[in-house]
Amino acid sequence: MAQTFAAVTVAAATGAGGSKRIPGPPGLPLVGSLFDLTRRPLRTYLDARRDYGDVVRFVAGPPGLRAEFHAVFSPEGAHQVLAGQAANFRKDNSFYDELRTSLGNGLLTSQDGDYQRQRRLIQPLFTRRRVDGYARAVGLECRALADRWRAAPDGVVDVAGEMSRFALRTVSRILFGSDVEAAVDVVHRSFPVLGEFVLxxxxxxxxxPLSWPTPSNRRGGAARRDLYAVCDRIIAERARRAERFGGAPGGPDGTGGAHGPGGSGGAEDLLELLTRARGEGGERLDPDELRDQVLIFLLAGHETTATSLAFALFLLAKHPEQRRLAQREADAVLGGREPQAADLEALPYLTRVLKEAMRLYPPASQMGRRSVEESVVDGHVIPAGAQVILAPWVTHRHPAHWEEPDRFDPDRFLPEREKARHRYAWYPFGGGPRACIGQHFSMLESVLALGALLRDFDLEAVDRGVRLGQGITLQVKSPMRVRLTPRG
Structure with a gap:
């Protein structure tokens, strides 16, 4: 039935002016668009949308090794790939293959029955009530960061590096509780190496073959082994502790003991909850699956949040008027106390600032899929087996949906203006059945941290521009320095 429907849709699109040959840049005679896509992919996608439209065909690589893929830039096309025709667009490309090999078959990379089973087990751990319980960990790390910033030489910090370490410490504390120190240094050292290797x-x-002892394979293998070892060690220690206390995870009272997200008792960290998660038939995650989920949460929970926070702070450091509005709201809501989950609803301007930072600098600036059957996306025929790229970087700047798209304007996200826009004009967390399970946590952590830091510090940009690169997520390749002035 689905195949018949797809065939009818393709035939109708072709008859109505659809074309099997999608337009795109010719590139160089021998390598196509390889150099442009390697050296400046984000600029190349922007230029392609301007010159060829919302669905563009690229070819890249030398003869015999040439790859072809289709980039989709419109909100309508993003909706069709991620939601309307989600079953036809799978995570079956070489990038996801490598991500599975290096970081395991966790929620980000699994598919079909594995994904459905994992989602059922893990979804209850990301309800709003559960996630709100992690706010205390955010507050503890904010306090430690503010203390370090007050001692910064000349009052200047690189917010890209600072937010990377802050977000990593926060997600590690939420995952591991008081075992946070055992993981942070290894993850901080190994993730960039493994990310470069995967890419x-x-x-x-x-x-x-991975078995060949090339310098790249040796570096990637060592980073992978270090990450696996620290996660396996913490998971095994939790299992031994549970046995020691008669099967009650975390402590003799089964509450998580001293291993909750705040590290001071009485709350369960995420690893405790993952260990105890059960399906309707009693199924659970085995130790390897636990490690895979932990690694994916470490990746997705720190790189994306770090990027969003760094750019929000940097943009506010360059825009004094918006910074003053944000500080006025933070002062009024937070006062002198640590942020709490309930504060999120009371910080609408800070939420708009964060959304605008994620519009301009989406951490997942591009996403890949593979089509199963021939289908129609935004009026264009996508062949069966085609590689498809979605680019939030381009969609978030689409001139049909964003006026003056390069201008920083948090009020684009006033409720009435959001309601008037296409749902997929802004999609930093993806969409459809594979939308990011942690988006409420990411917003909670980012808005509360932004409020606490702006309450405590004035920011002035030292660097005016930033050099970007593309890794597993959007990468900052140059300093993002700001000068800090403690506020009374």
């Missing part, structure tokens, strides 16, 4: 192999025209 390099995911987009290589020829992938050498």
């Amino acid at each position: 390099e192999r995911g987009f290589a025209p020829v992938r050498l």
Whole structure:
């Protein structure tokens, strides 16, 4: 039935002016668009939308190793790929293959029955009530960060590096509770190496066997082993502790003991909850699956949040009027206390600031899928087996949906203006059945941290521009320095 429907839709689109040959840049004679996509992918996508429209065909690589893929830039096309025709667009490309190999078959990378089972087990851990319980961990890390900032030499910090470490410490505290120190240094050191390794192999025209002792394979393998070892060690210690206390996770009273997210007792950290998660038939995550989920949460829970927070702070450091509005709201709501989950609803301007930062600098600036059957996306025929790229970086700047798209304007996200826009004109958390399970946590952590830091510090940009790169997520490749002035 689905195949018949798809065939009818394709035939109708072709008859109505759809074309099997999608327009795109010719590129260079021997390598197509390889150099442009390697050296400046975000600029290349923006230029392609301007010159060729909302669905663009790229070819890249030398003859015999040439790859072809289709980039979709419109909100309508993003909706069709992620939601309307989600079953037809799978995470089956070489990048996701490498991500699975290096970081396991967790919620970000799994598919079909594995994904459905994992989602059922993990979804209860990300309800609003559960996530709100992690606010205390955010407050503890905000306090430690503010103390360090007050001692910064010359009052200057690089917010990209600072937010990366802050977000990593926060998600590690929520995952591991008081075991946070055992993981942070290893993850901080190993993730960038492994991320570069995954990206390099995911987009290589020829992938050498992992068993070959190349310098890249040795570096990637060492980083992977270090990450696996620290996660396995913490998981095994939790299992031994549970046995010691008669099967009650975390402590003799089964409450998580001293291992809650705040590290001071009485609350369960996420690893405790993952360990105890059960399906309707009693199924659970085995130790390897636990490790896979932990690694995915560490990746998704720190790189994306760090990028959003860094750019929100940097943009406010360059825009004094918006910064003063944000500080006025933070002062009124937070006063002199630590932020709480209930404060999120009382910080609408800070929420708009964060959304605008994520519009201009979406951490997941591009997403990949593979089509199963021939289908129609935004009026264009996508062949069966085609590689498809979605680019929030471009969609978030689409001139048909965003006036003066490069201008920083948090009020774009006033409720009435959001309601008037296409749902997929802004989609930093993806969409459809594979939308990010942690988006409420990301917003909670980011808005509360932003409020606490703006309450405590004035910010002035030292660097005016930023050099960007593309890793697993959007990467900052140059300093993002701001000068801090403690506020009374």
